[in-house]
Amino acid sequence: MATSIELEGLCATYEEALTNLLQGYRSRAVHAPAGPALAKHLPPILAAPTTDDIAWFIEALRHPQRRWFVAGGLEMATAIHEKLVEPVMEAAMESGAVSCGDFVRPCVRVFSYARVSRYLTELAEHGTDTQKTCARCAFYEAHV
Numbered sequence: 001m002a003t004s005i006e007l008e009g010l011c012a013t014y015e016e017a018l019t020n021l022l023q024g025y026r027s028r029a030v031h032a033p034a035g036p037a038l039a040k041h042l043p044p045i046l047a048a049p050t051t052d053d054i055a056w057f058i059e060a061l062r063h064p065q066r067r068w069f070v071a072g073g074l075e076m077a078t079a080i081h082e083k084l085v086e087p088v089m090e091a092a093m094e095s096g097a098v099s100c101g102d103f104v105r106p107c108v109r110v111f112s113y114a115r116v117s118r119y120l121t122e123l124a125e126h127g128t129d130t131q132k133t134c135a136r137c138a139f140y141e142a143h144v
Contacts, residue, residue, distance in 0.1 A: 004052040004056045008056075011069045014069045015065060043073055046079065046080050049081050058087045064094075075106060085111060086119075089103065089107060092104050096134065098137070101138070104120075104142045108142045116138075117139075120139055121135075
């Protein structure tokens, strides 16, 4: 299994590919497709991360560019550790209404519509205006 140090290396490779992809034009939140390194390493770590891995993922999910590295792994994950659910949903809200589905759909697939719906309902009722907008879009993306 990869370590947090290896996660840094995988993420750096991803960021380099993303930079190359975006070079020459400006666009918002375009993320590169997950490569073989993600397919092989990230989903098992998402399912059974160490304490250091959890801290790394939480920090990456808060970072505007690195969150897309994690999103690529979430897309392929069949399990996500319980401690990552809320940070993943927060990343969905921070990524904006257009991109939230990349984080919401894996949570629905792994944890259930009901659980995601409870989180989104709380935000839709009590969140900031931006969170309310993102929550409404996330409901659509989750098909809740």
